[in-house]
Amino acid sequence: MGQTAGVSALVWIAVVSLAAWLWLLLCQGFFWRTDVRLPPRRDPGEWPYVCVVVPARDEAAVLPASLPSLLAQEYPGRAEVFLVDDGSTDGTGDLAHELARRHGGLPLTVDSPGEPPAGWTGKLWAVRHGVARARARGPEYLLLTDADIAHAPDSLRELVAAARTGGFDVVSQMARLRVESLWERLVVPAFVYFFAQLYPFRRIGRRGSRTAAAAGGCVLIRTEAAERARIPDAIRHAVIDDVALARSVKGGGGHIWLGLADRVDSVRPYPRLHDLWRMVARSAYAQLRHSPVLLAGTVLGLALVYLVPPVALVVGLAAGSGPAAAAGGLAWLTMTATYVPMLRYYRLPLWLAPLLPGTAFLYLLMTVDSAVQHYRGRGAAWKGRTYARPETVSEDG
Incomplete structure (x- = not known):
């Protein structure tokens, strides 16, 4: 009886995850597309200083x-x-x-x-x-x-x-980051993918x-x-x-515009996982406004959206639950398909796409570590400096 209830719960969780992916696919500004490049332009009559x-x-x-x-x-x-x-x-x-x-x-x-x-x-x-x-x-x-x-x-x-x-008052391009080491290939395209998911480029440029x-x-x-x-x-x-x-x-x-760059590149190397971990963890908790509630919601959201699909597929197949396996498999397939354009933008092999849940789990751990470092007094540390949370900063001046 308990096993049946557990499988039934997994089915419902997998269905919710699939629904979340269908919503992201269709209703989140087509964040997964990588064709937002510099808009149409013509040379001005006089070039400004x-x-x-x-x-x-x-x-x-x-x-x-x-x-x-x-x-x-x-x-x-x-x-x-x-x-x-x-x-x-x-x-x-x-x-x-x-x-x-x-x-x-x-x-x-x-x-x-x-x-x-x-x-x-x-x-x-x-x-x-x-x-x-x-x-x-x-x-x-x-x-x-x-x-x-x-x-x-x-x-x-x-x-x-x-x-x-x-x-436009602001024109910004997201530089193409380096993807030479193994960890850069696993983590960097996902960083840009997650950023676009949070801030869909098409919506940014819309008045x-x-x-x-x-x-x-x-x-x-x-x-x-x-x-x-x-x-x-x-x-x-x-x-x-x-x-x-x-x-x-x-x-x-x-009026602002943001898109992906074609010929603006970051030359900074992040050869080890440790280097990428520091890069993400130094600001992840600041992105959540140092809120434990937002941290908990983010962890749950990452788990539901990225970790549930492969778990539901594997457990569903093992337990003989077709609905759980189908919902998990469809969610994982949708996730993989939306990641393919970013891998193509970075000229990386497409077999990396199904590995996105593993990369998302790394980002989940980086986010939690960012909060831990913050409460240890080492949050937002970079190149020898550690910054206070905004609430502790005087607004005078």
Whole structure:
């Protein structure tokens, strides 16, 4: 009797999981599609002045592969680069000067703002310093890009053309992340897939939609929009600063766009699982607003959506329950099918698609670990800094 009740419960749980996947497939902004690329664009009659701001902390290992690509931008208008050395100990600033001397190209200014005051993350304090220096020159647009991002020679030109043509205040591209090691291939495409599931790109670009997000590695923002939204001061304590920026701009009536990049790439390696674990865990609990309730809901949701389908299929077959096996199998098939476009975008073998439940389980553990580290006082730690939860930060200033 108990075994029958257990199988019956599994059937219902599997059916709920399948229903959740059908809803995600049809009603969540077609998040699984990867054809949201730079929108239609045409060259403006006059190219606006653009300042590129690059916050950098201990980036000497990746700077030779990224900074020359910015200096070599084939932009028809006036542009210059401001690299802000955020307290580096590895010679990042000196290396930037050397790369500029060696490669030439756009004018480069290297500066350092000193340690961030209380209430500021290091990156946003560096961005604030760079933006202030840039604004003094009167640019129409600011390109905020990370020190590990390499841009194709026409990247800036295409971003500006898209912003001007579409009337966007923000145009952001999610850089193609590195997928060379085994763990990168298992974890990285799923990271982008989960992000798109939370923030469907099609909804972000739609006027009137409340969905707002950006990808911090590549954000072109109109200077006027940044001033109106008080960027970065209004988001100074945000660990997930790209989403916070997009929400501030969109909340002030701005029009934003986010999509996948074709020729903007991250050159930062994450060769080990430990490296990827730190990357996700440092901000996962912040994404949940440090809420135990949201954490519990997320764990249950991940288990229902990603773990139940393979369990229901295997247990259903073992117990001779056709309904449980069918519901679990259909849910797993739907999950696998929606993951295939992301694997194709990353040019990875499609046999990785059925492994998504295992990767989702890793993300579940990373999220729980993020909460554990937070309550141990080590949450949101990155490159020697640990940030307080927003509620403990003074709102003065």
